[in-house]
Amino acid sequence: MLGDGILKGMAETARNFFGSYVSKERLTTVEYPEHRIPTVENARVFPFLVYDGSDWEAGMRCVACQICEKECPPKCIYIEKSAGKKPDYVGKPQFYPARFDIDISVCMSCQICVEVCPFEAIKMDTQFELATDDRFGGLLEDRQKLARSNEYYHSIHPTEAAEVDARLAEEKAKVEAKAKAAAEAAAAKAASANAAASTNPAPPAAPPAKTEGGS
């Protein structure tokens, strides 16, 4: 009959109207500043720089290779290479960024910088409350503002951070094993050289100590 669809619709909206006062499932709104739902693990907003240890400047993983600067589609990253070098996580001397700026008003959160970084130095943050009343300086983050500890990285992306740590530990172990092999080879060479002179060779060094996972 003419009009029964309207009645059906009116009944539905009336059910919603009264139901939203009694049923929690209907009213799904979370009143944001007072109540908030935890961010999901894969959330990503803007990049940050990871550092190991407690000193952000000494522990910064970034080696200023500038790959992310070149790959960044909106060109929001600006890097200046340092003059000197500092040791990285395996102890190898590396350049570090004397300046590392990200203009987050330009950044489009594409995560390409994270994907191209060979040093696991840049990762995506989940912090989204970045509003500021200064639209030039306030949205241009320098390396100190961007630096976050590895513990923070673990707290926002636990799965991803554990994988990264495992990979870094493996690499460090490989480097150390290689160094040890080289040392052993050198020692063996020296020993064989010594053996010619003496009949009492030195015993081989203790097995290489496994680095504990992470920093």
Next chain:
Amino acid sequence: MSTNPFFANLDQIFILLRNWLVGFLPAALQPAAGVLLGVIAIVCVFPGLFALTTVFERKGLGRIQNRIGPNRVGPYGLFQPIADGIKSLTKEDIVPLSANAAVHFLAPLALVVTVFMGFAVLPMGRNMVLVDMDSGLLFFFAMGAATELSVFMAGWSSRNKYSLLGAMRAVAQMISYEVVLLLSSVAVVMITGSLSLPKIVAAQDQYTGIFPHWYIFTPWGLAGFFMYAIAATAETNRSPFDLPEGESELVAGYHTEYSGFKFALFFLGEYLAMFSISGLGTTLFLGGWSAPLSFLQFIPSWIWFFGKVMMSIFVFIWVRGTLPRLRQDQLMNFAWKFVLPYTLLNLLVTALWRFMGEGWQRWVICTVILAAAYIVMGRLGMRGEHFGRRSYRYAE
């Protein structure tokens, strides 16, 4: 009418207040001062109701869509209209360079003034009518028709294609439904024999047992009320008949080029039109200020009037939260092919009712005619309409 003097005085409290205030003036000024007080009351009360309605509408629509609605300004968001008012007052008032500045300025004023005029003849309680005009209904419709002029002034003077399209739609729609609005009210006039709104209410303020003689409780009154409600929704440009300001296709229709307080005046005019047309519907079909059951008569008459008006506003909001907007051709077809013929038939049925005299026969005959006509016209109108999954020609 209550026998208890307390309730009798409460019923007439505004009249007594007015007479007391006017009593301080010399006799020569008293009639003018009395009218002035009434005007001030109307100009204060209805915009206040408008302010409350905006926030309740937003909250109601929110609940209908399972949202919370505004709740930030003040307790439960009740001060939201104050924030809105400050905002609209402080916004820049932009007049397009090529607009006709004078007409552009006058349009919102003309709308609000004509809408306010309609309240002059509405009886808002026992003895609470500003002007007891013999042809009050006619005056009301004359003022209601003048709103079309201001809508067209706004659309035409803006020199904007969306404004003009919105205004054209508004005029086409309002004139089409104005006919229905008038004809559905004529049925009441035929029965009452008077165009005076207080007389129409007095005719309904009688009781059989505990039940009132409201016109909505008769077959022709029920049909007339529904036709009136449809026409009133279209007349006030409310959803589902809000084509003149269809956001999705016309930006905002005739008030596209209005900002700041002029926009607020259009908004005010639209809601005041809702109040006045609900007030008239209440007066014509829902017994005006009379109580719904005879033993509830001790409650002051103005509470009943405003309660009924607010109930109508709630239904307006409910309908807005339910129905999607019509298309222009659907709107016109509905007006001219269904609502208007049915209203004309209702006039005939009303005449039949009037001349069949008392008795149960007229109830049966009038109900059968109206119900059969509804079913037949509905079937005929929906013939050839296919409801179901929508098919697309190119998109699949």
